[in-house]
Amino acid sequence: MEIKEHFIEGENVKSFVKSPNHSGEFEKGLPDTIVIHYTAGPFKPALNTLTNPRIRASAHLIVDRDGSITQLVPFNIEAWHAGKSSYGNRIGMNKYSIGIEIVNSGPLTKSGNVYRSWFGSAFNPSDVIEATHRNETQPRFWHTYTEEQIQTVYELCQLIIDNYGIKTILGHEEIAPLRKQDPGPAFPLDRLRNKLLNEERSTNEAAELPEVGRVSADVLNIRFTPTNDGAKVAMPLKKGAKVKILEESKGWYKVTTEVEGWVFAKYIENI
Template sequence: MGGVMKIVDHRLTTEFADNDWVDKSGGKFAPGLPDTVVIHYTGGGSLASALNTFKDPKVSASAHVLVDKDGRLVQLVPFDRIAWHAGISAYLDRNGLNSYSLGIEVVNAGKLEKSGSLYRSWFGRSYPEEEVVRAVHRNEEEPSYWERFTQEQIETVLNLCQALKNRYQICHILGHEEISPGRKIDPGPAFPLDKLRDRLLHDNRKDEQESGGETRISGVVRAQALNVRSGPSVNSPTIVQPLSRNTELQILDEQKGWYQVEVKVRGWVAGKFVEKISSS
C-alpha cells in the first residue's frame, strides 16, 4: 500500500519512493529558492544505468529525483540542496538554472532512429512501434521518433510536481530544452510538458469546461476501500491511501476498465468499483 506523496525535511517520505543519495551538490539554495522545476529524460534504457551514471565520481552530474518506467521514484539529492542537472542554461533574466531549480530525470531513451519495423536508440536498443511517438520537437521543424513515456511516469511527475509546488514556491516548470535550446532536446515532444504545467500553474480546467473542451463526469466509490494507482494496471504502485466507500470524485479518462480520477491527486482506479452519477 502506497502513501500520500509528502516531503519532510526536504525528502520524499512515501512508500513508492526510495533514496540513493549521491554526494554531488552545489550547497544549499538561497532563501526563497528553489522556485523552478526542470524536467529531463535520462537518455538511457533503465533506472540502473541512470543510477550508475549519477553515482560515477567521474561524472559531474546529479539530479534530485529519478522516475522509473513503473512510476516509482528514487531521490538522489535533498530538495534544499543544489543538484547539477541544468548545465549551461538560461531563462528570463537568469543564468545557471541549477541555482534556482529542482531536477527531475525520467527514464526514457529520447530520440530514436527508424530501422525497418523497429526504432533504435543511440545506445543500440530497439523499440517496437507501440512504444514510439512521431512528433515535432518545439525547437525543430521536422517530425522525429521518440520513445513514449509510460502513463505511470506522467502521473508520477504530475503528482511529484504538485507536492513540490505545495512545499516550495514553485512558479516555473520547464523542460531542459527550454533552458538550453540548441544544446538539449529533453524531455522532447513525447512528454506532455505544456499540458502538465498548464494544469499545475495556470489551472485552465475551468475555462476548458466552460468552453466545452472537457466534459467532467462525477462518480462515487462503491467499494469498501479503493486503491488509487499511478497507471491503469494492478501492477502500478498506489499513490495515496485507499478511497473509502461513498467518496465522490471526478472521472477524467477511461482505459480498459480503469478510470483516471481526481480527488486530491490524479490517479487510476478500477472502474467496476465506481458508479458514474453525473456529467457536466
C-alpha cells in the same frame, strides 16, 4: 506521497541513493522552478552516472518506467542537472531549480519495423510516437513515457509546488536549447504546467480575495490608481457603504459601488 525534511516519502518511493554531485543549500526564496529531464537511457546506467563523483552530474529525483521514484539529493540542496543553461535573465539554472529525471530513451531511428535508440536498444512501435520537437521543424520518432511516469511526475510536481512555492516548470530543452532536447515532445510538458500552475494560481487568488466589503472609515477616498496621489474618481465613500471587491494591489482594493476606483484596503472590512 508527502515531502518530509526535504525528502519524498510514500508508496512509490523506492529508495534514496545519495549522490555526491551537489552544491550547498539553495539561497533564500529558492528553488522556485522545476526542470524536467529524460535520462536518455535505462534506469541503472542513469543512476550510476548521476551518482558517479567523476561525472559531475546529478538530479533530485529519477522516475523509473514503472513510476517508482529514487531520490539522489534533498530538495533544499542544489543538484547539478541543468549544466550551462539560462532562462529570462537567469544564467545557470541549477541554483534556481529542482531537477526531475524521467527514464526515457529519447529520439529513436527507424530501420524496417524496428526503432532503435542511440545506444542500440530496439523498441516496439507501441513505445514510439512521431512528433515534432518544440526546437525543430520536422517530426521524428521518440520513445514514449509510460502512464505511470506521467502520473508520478504530476503528483511530484504538485507536492514540490505546494512545499516550495514553485512558480515555473521548464524542460531542459528550454533552458539549454542548443545542447539539449529533453524531455522532448513525447512528454506533455505544456499540459503539465498549464494544469499545475495556471489553474491552481487562479483558483488560489480567487479564494484569497473577499468578494464584498463595507467601508469602515468615516469617509474613504476612491481613486483612479492604487496610490495616495491618485486622482479621485468621485466624492469619498461613506462609512457603511457596501462595495464589491474586484482586485487587490499592494494594500489597495479596486472596488465598485455606483462608481469604480481604488481605496485604501485597510478601511474596508470583510462582511
